[in-house]
Amino acid sequence: MLAVEIEHLNVYIRHAHILKNVTLRIPKNTVFVIMGPSGSGKTTLLKVINRLIDFTEGVRVEGVVRVLDIDALKADPYELRKRIGMVFQTPNPFPHLTIYENVAIAAKLNGVARSKRELDEIVRWALEKAMLWDEVKHRLHAYPHQLSGGQRQRLCLARALAMKPEILLLDEPTANIDPINARKLEEAIVSLKDEVTVVMVTHSPHQAARVADYIAVLYDGRVVEQGPAQQLFLRPSTEITQKLLRGEM
Amino acid sequence: MRLSKKDKLFLLSLLPLATSVLALLILIIFAILLRSLQAINKFGLELLVSSVWSPEQEIYGVLAPLIGSLATSVIATLTALILSIPLAIAASEYLKGFIKNVFSSLIELAGGMPTIIYAVWASEYLVPFLKTYVMEPLHRLLPFIPLFSCKPITGFSIFAAGVAIGISVVPYVTALILESYNSIPAMYKEACYGIGAYRHEAVSILLSLSRPAIVASLLLGFARALGETTIAVTTVGSSMYLSSCLFAPGYTVAALIATQFANANLYMYAESVLYTAALIVTVIATILSFYGSVIMVRWRSRIVV
Numbered sequence: 001m002l003a004v005e006i007e008h009l010n011v012y013i014r015h016a017h018i019l020k021n022v023t024l025r026i027p028k029n030t031v032f033v034i035m036g037p038s039g040s041g042k043t044t045l046l047k048v049i050n051r052l053i054d055f056t057e058g059v060r061v062e063g064v065v066r067v068l069d070i071d072a073l074k075a076d077p078y079e080l081r082k083r084i085g086m087v088f089q090t091p092n093p094f095p096h097l098t099i100y101e102n103v104a105i106a107a108k109l110n111g112v113a114r115s116k117r118e119l120d121e122i123v124r125w126a127l128e129k130a131m132l133w134d135e136v137k138h139r140l141h142a143y144p145h146q147l148s149g150g151q152r153q154r155l156c157l158a159r160a161l162a163m164k165p166e167i168l169l170l171d172e173p174t175a176n177i178d179p180i181n182a183r184k185l186e187e188a189i190v191s192l193k194d195e196v197t198v199v200m201v202t203h204s205p206h207q208a209a210r211v212a213d214y215i216a217v218l219y220d221g222r223v224v225e226q227g228p229a230q231q232l233f234l235r236p237s238t239e240i241t242q243k244l245l246r247g248e249m
Numbered sequence: 250m251r252l253s254k255k256d257k258l259f260l261l262s263l264l265p266l267a268t269s270v271l272a273l274l275i276l277i278i279f280a281i282l283l284r285s286l287q288a289i290n291k292f293g294l295e296l297l298v299s300s301v302w303s304p305e306q307e308i309y310g311v312l313a314p315l316i317g318s319l320a321t322s323v324i325a326t327l328t329a330l331i332l333s334i335p336l337a338i339a340a341s342e343y344l345k346g347f348i349k350n351v352f353s354s355l356i357e358l359a360g361g362m363p364t365i366i367y368a369v370w371a372s373e374y375l376v377p378f379l380k381t382y383v384m385e386p387l388h389r390l391l392p393f394i395p396l397f398s399c400k401p402i403t404g405f406s407i408f409a410a411g412v413a414i415g416i417s418v419v420p421y422v423t424a425l426i427l428e429s430y431n432s433i434p435a436m437y438k439e440a441c442y443g444i445g446a447y448r449h450e451a452v453s454i455l456l457s458l459s460r461p462a463i464v465a466s467l468l469l470g471f472a473r474a475l476g477e478t479t480i481a482v483t484t485v486g487s488s489m490y491l492s493s494c495l496f497a498p499g500y501t502v503a504a505l506i507a508t509q510f511a512n513a514n515l516y517m518y519a520e521s522v523l524y525t526a527a528l529i530v531t532v533i534a535t536i537l538s539f540y541g542s543v544i545m546v547r548w549r550s551r552i553v554v
Contacts, residue, residue: 050442050443052439052442052443055438055439055442078445078446078447078448081442081443081445081446082445083445084445085443085444085445086439086443086444087443088436088439088440088443090436092434092436092437092439092440093440094437094440094454094458095458095551095552096457096458096460105444105454106444106445109444109445109446109450110444110445145551156440159440159444160443160444162444163444163445165445169443
């Protein structure tokens with residue numbers, strides 16, 4: 001069963017060829033990690049999956065992108081995004097909403113909760129899943145600026161989970177947070193795969209080793225290698241992958 | 250950063266002109282204050298609690314114009330709020346390319362139009378329109394509400410002046426709202442779409458995020474409406490009678506000064522009374538502008554992580 005199936009994907013932004021003939025298969029209920037040096041097109045690839053790429057000016061997308069058995073490039077992007085949560089590189093909780101409201105708003109927008117009680121339960125479940133509940137349960141009505149960077153990022157994870165997505169896109173979620181918070185986030189990610197398919201972008205081979213079931217290596221807009229994580233770590237078949245795994249890139 | 254010798258010289262050459270503008274502003278306020286003292290000493294608080302303009306008898310009271318200024322500015326601010334937010338949302342979220350440019354140019358053009366154009370248009374077309382389609386129906390339907398209790402006689406009233414001034418400050422308020430809406434970091438827009446929001450839902454989240462900036466824009470708009478003169482003169486009805494009804498003619502401080510200043514020097518205190526009224530409006534407008542700017546700066550620092 002595939003969550004995402006991409007064939008011969010080409011993305012151009014203005015005149016730059018960002019993604020070049022990308023073909024990928026992301027199985028359901030796995031943690032699929034996309035690795036590559038900065039500027040290799042990782043974020044663009046994620047944004048094609050949930051069509052956030054539509055907001056980029058001068059973009060042209062060609063190829064086949066099937067997400068949850070839907071032709072993602074032809075589907076209504078708003079309906080599509082209701083099934084896909086996303087966490088960004090920089091924590092971006094809404095500063096004018098409380099911790100509770102930040103999580104609840106995602107559930108409300110997607111009609112996940114029918115009553116206040118259900119909403120409370122979902123908020124608690126999402127915060128627990130994001131391993132943040134114990135730290136904020138007594139201050140749910142505080143504002144995000146009172147949290148640390150790492151806590152804010154886990155709040156964003158909770159917000160994405162509260163919409164009960166089938167796919168979760170994570171764009172270098174630990175890039176801007178401290179190692180302890182990064183570990184908590186990784187633990188949360190691994191525990192999630194029974195419920196969602198996680199597609200995560202990272203440039204850290206160590207992180208990939210800790211969380212990935214599958215890995216694709218992206219370099220200069222092309223997929224240079226993809227497969228089960230163990231196999232890729234034990235027998236990397238390209239020089240680019242070897243360099244990337246050694247942290248030389 | 251250390252300045253080079255040439256930069257220091259250049260800065261020194263700029264300083265006299267740059268500081269002279271600020272000095273002029275302070276001098277203006279000082280002059281207004283100085284010229285008000287005569288009336289303040291003579292009449293004291295009496296000026297603020299009565300509504301009379303009788304220079305021949307040297308009896309004055311500017312309560313009606315003061316209330317008129319505040320009331321027209323409140324109506325103007327509400328009008329600007331109702332018209333500016335849809336305009337700002339349409340311009341920044343829904344219009345694209347050429348149409349967006351035309352739309353933005355039109356807003357700028359409207360902002361740069363001399364107020365005398367608005368004033369003439371308002372007295373010829375807007376006032377009769379409001380009288381027939383807004384004031385009279387409201388008076389017929391809700392005569393028991395004091396604000397609507399009087400029958401609009403000519404249409405020239407606090408209400409009409411407020412709406413007309415409101416329309417004239419729409420471009421200014423829209424520009425302020427647009428500026429703050431567009432300065433919301435892209436990451437919050439992405440956050441909205443990243444959790445499955447439809448476009449109108451994203452707009453509503455981003456609007457609530459920019460609520461303090463909208464309030465600040467309205468405060469600045471209020472301050473500008475307080476000082477609007479030409480439109481007030483042609484639409485407010487110029488009456489010193491203080492009424493609780495919005496459809497009755499009234500006065501604003503700016504209109505009072507514009508219509509009375511030329512002959513005020515013929516009397517002992519008239520000029521000084523006008524300066525006192527101007528001083529009060531200047532103080533209110535300065536406080537509101539300052540407070541609006543503070544809210545805006547605080548908001549900006551909060552949304553940028």
